[in-house]
Amino acid sequence: MKKRYYVLAAVILLVIVFWGIAGQRRGEGSAEEKKSIRIGVTLYRGDDSFINTIRGKIEEQAKEYEKETGIKVVMDIVDAKGNQNTQNSQVDRFISLGYDAICVNMVDRSMASNIISKAMDAGKPVVFFNREPVEEDMRRWEKLYYVGEDAKESAVLQGNILVEAYQKDPSSLDLNGDGKVSYVLLEGENSHQDSLIRTEWSIQTLKDGGVPLEKITGGIANWERSQASAWMEQWLAEYPEEIEVVICNNDDMALGAADALEREGLDRPVKIVGIDGTPQGLEGLKNGKIFGTVQCDSREYANVIFQIAAAEALGQEVGELVKLEREKYYECSQKTLTAQ
Numbered sequence: 001m002k003k004r005y006y007v008l009a010a011v012i013l014l015v016i017v018f019w020g021i022a023g024q025r026r027g028e029g030s031a032e033e034k035k036s037i038r039i040g041v042t043l044y045r046g047d048d049s050f051i052n053t054i055r056g057k058i059e060e061q062a063k064e065y066e067k068e069t070g071i072k073v074v075m076d077i078v079d080a081k082g083n084q085n086t087q088n089s090q091v092d093r094f095i096s097l098g099y100d101a102i103c104v105n106m107v108d109r110s111m112a113s114n115i116i117s118k119a120m121d122a123g124k125p126v127v128f129f130n131r132e133p134v135e136e137d138m139r140r141w142e143k144l145y146y147v148g149e150d151a152k153e154s155a156v157l158q159g160n161i162l163v164e165a166y167q168k169d170p171s172s173l174d175l176n177g178d179g180k181v182s183y184v185l186l187e188g189e190n191s192h193q194d195s196l197i198r199t200e201w202s203i204q205t206l207k208d209g210g211v212p213l214e215k216i217t218g219g220i221a222n223w224e225r226s227q228a229s230a231w232m233e234q235w236l237a238e239y240p241e242e243i244e245v246v247i248c249n250n251d252d253m254a255l256g257a258a259d260a261l262e263r264e265g266l267d268r269p270v271k272i273v274g275i276d277g278t279p280q281g282l283e284g285l286k287n288g289k290i291f292g293t294v295q296c297d298s299r300e301y302a303n304v305i306f307q308i309a310a311a312e313a314l315g316q317e318v319g320e321l322v323k324l325e326r327e328k329y330y331e332c333s334q335k336t337l338t339a340q
């Protein structure tokens with residue numbers, strides 16, 4: 001009699017165990033059944049114009065996705081305010097809340113390894129964007145992605161805006177007719193992959209395009225309008241007659257340079273070029289403050305960040321939805337915009 005009970009108990013136990021395993025499998029394979037996903041996004045600085053534009057577009061993407069798929073998207077976007085420790089804690093919180101995917105705009109791009117280790121331990125995919133971790137970090141896991149722009153491409157396009165203007169009419173850049181185009185340079189953060197490459201290739205493109213260049217001076221304005229404006233004010237005081245062109249690594253700094261020119265009330269048509277094509281940049285282009293800019297398609301940029309995160313959250317094959325390079329990189333397309 002006792003033996004029978006044991007057998008029965010063993011059978012019941014087996015059924016429970018198998019049911020449990022099968023249940024788990026059903027759960028694992030339930031990509032299509034999952035009705036909601038949770039994505040955490042942390043920004044290096046929410047007051048950066050370009051990043052703010054991308055943020056708005058990511059939110060739009062989430063809404064469109066909800067409408068199209070019926071899958072609810074819980075999206076938590078936080079601002080690290082330029083502090084890497086704050087950002088690390090934000091990622092810890094995303095992980096402890098069990099978010100399905102994490103999108104990170106690194107404060108310090110050389111410090112990604114800490115975040116990567118935690119995400120790997122928790123099995124949470126990470127989509128980095130705009131501030132590129134070093135390749136060694138990116139190679140650590142197949143669930144790490146990077147979305148950005150090709151900095152050389154931005155720079156070549158920017159340089160070509162000025163090359164074309166010079167070829168059409170040299171005096172549009174060489175304002176004093178001394179046979180040289182005298183420029184000042186406003187650069188982004190020195191630790192940012194985009195700053196160095198944009199500067200190098202913008203100048204190289206002008207040289208390759210046959211523009212006779214002369215550098216007056218340059219400075220690092222960390223992507224910021226106010227810092228750029230302060231530099232420009234100083235340079236206008238030092239070189240009141242010389243500056244003909246202002247080459248800027250982004251639109252905000254181009255607008256800062258324009259602010260200083262406006263304050264000075266200079267009547268020389270100094271040409272200012274930027275990169276980003278932010279709404280503020282486009283406004284500056286429209287009212288003649290900026291001569292040209294290079295715009296990345298921010299909708300495409302945000303769409304790719306979101307698609308990768310959502311696909312990972314649902315356990316879908318990312319490579320089938322987004323065309324990636326080296327299985328983890330995506331570079332957004334860009335175009336030039338000029339005042340004329």
Ligand code: GAL
Pocket residue numbers: 048049050051130131188192194223249250251252275276
């Ligand atoms: C650059 C962009 C800048 C600034 C920076 C922040 O790609 O051109 O305006 O947003 O990223 O990392």
